[in-house]
Amino acid sequence: MRIVGIRRHGRGVEVGGLSEEGRSVTVLAGLEDFWADAAGHLGRTPRGESVPTDEVELVPPVLPGARVICVGLNYLKHVAEGSFAGEALPPYPTLFARWTQSLTVGGVPVPVPSGEDGVDWEGEVVAYVGSTLVDADPDAALAAVVGYSTFNDLTSRRAQKLTSQWILGKNGDASGPLGPIVPAAEVGDLRDGLRVQTRVNGTTVQEASTDEMVYTVGETLSFISHTFTLRPGDLLATGTPSGVGYAREPRWLLQPGDVVEVEVERLGVLSTPVVANEARAVPA
Numbered sequence: 492m493r494i495v496g497i498r499r500h501g502r503g504v505e506v507g508g509l510s511e512e513g514r515s516v517t518v519l520a521g522l523e524d525f526w527a528d529a530a531g532h533l534g535r536t537p538r539g540e541s542v543p544t545d546e547v548e549l550v551p552p553v554l555p556g557a558r559v560i561c562v563g564l565n566y567l568k569h570v571a572e573g574s575f576a577g578e579a580l581p582p583y584p585t586l587f588a589r590w591t592q593s594l595t596v597g598g599v600p601v602p603v604p605s606g607e608d609g610v611d612w613e614g615e616v617v618a619y620v621g622s623t624l625v626d627a628d629p630d631a632a633l634a635a636v637v638g639y640s641t642f643n644d645l646t647s648r649r650a651q652k653l654t655s656q657w658i659l660g661k662n663g664d665a666s667g668p669l670g671p672i673v674p675a676a677e678v679g680d681l682r683d684g685l686r687v688q689t690r691v692n693g694t695t696v697q698e699a700s701t702d703e704m705v706y707t708v709g710e711t712l713s714f715i716s717h718t719f720t721l722r723p724g725d726l727l728a729t730g731t732p733s734g735v736g737y738a739r740e741p742r743w744l745l746q747p748g749d750v751v752e753v754e755v756e757r758l759g760v761l762s763t764p765v766v767a768n769e770a771r772a773v774p775a
Contacts, residue, residue, distance in 0.1 A: 565730025609744025633709030
């Protein structure tokens with residue numbers, strides 16, 4: 492089952508199951524109701540109204556108040572490339588935050604911000620928290636994960652490198668495309684190794700396995716929960732493998748007209764077109 496968010500005229504965001512061919516969505520619940528019992532909804536066959544996808548807007552099934560927590564350095568080969576080369580592995584995960592306003596879905600154009608030579612790709616996996624976590628141990632934290640999706644942490648490198656804090660470069664407009672949520676029961680344990688691959692215009696630029704992660708999902712959520720409470724609907728972006736564009740020689744960044752795809756085994760393909768900065772203009 493693949494879970495998406497939809498927006499219809501005159502209604503709030505709803506959550507539903509995408510049909511196998513992608514032509515319709517069967518409504519499960521409203522957004523808040525879904526996250527009040529995500530595990531229950533994911534464990535049931537969708538039986539609500541079925542609506543054609545071409546009559547709705549697909550949106551992330553993410554609560555506006557959700558926290559989007561990202562792991563910055565979680566694959567050894569990525570730590571060893573670019574500006575991180577020669578640095579010791581941090582004893583704890585390097586975390587930064589995204590705002591939910593930066594999130595979008597596959598197919599939505601991502602603009603290159605002014606002042607940037609392009610945007611960089613970072614294919615990865617997102618985990619969704621389904622129950623409250625306070626001072627949780629790693630096993631309990633992992634058990635609270637209700638689903639996963641493909642994610643592209645598209646990055647404005649110039650903005651990211653201006654200061655020691657990464658938030659500016661990680662929150663460009665529409666720079667966080669998410670694939671549909673796949674229930675955790677259908678995905679299994681990321682420690683068993685799922686292939687992660689990123690392609691630019693058909694050329695493979697990243698390829699790794701999730702069993703190469705330094706900090707596992709359960710360990711990272713446990714670590715976070717000892718400082719602040721994690722709530723249903725919060726997201727954990729688990730980090731990207733090596734092969735990012737800014738670390739290459741010559742440097743390679745996404746330009747208007749490029750199409751970047753992230754494919755994760757069992758989660759599917761997430762495709763994103765890149766457009767010029769003028770696309771950021773807000774319609775009158």
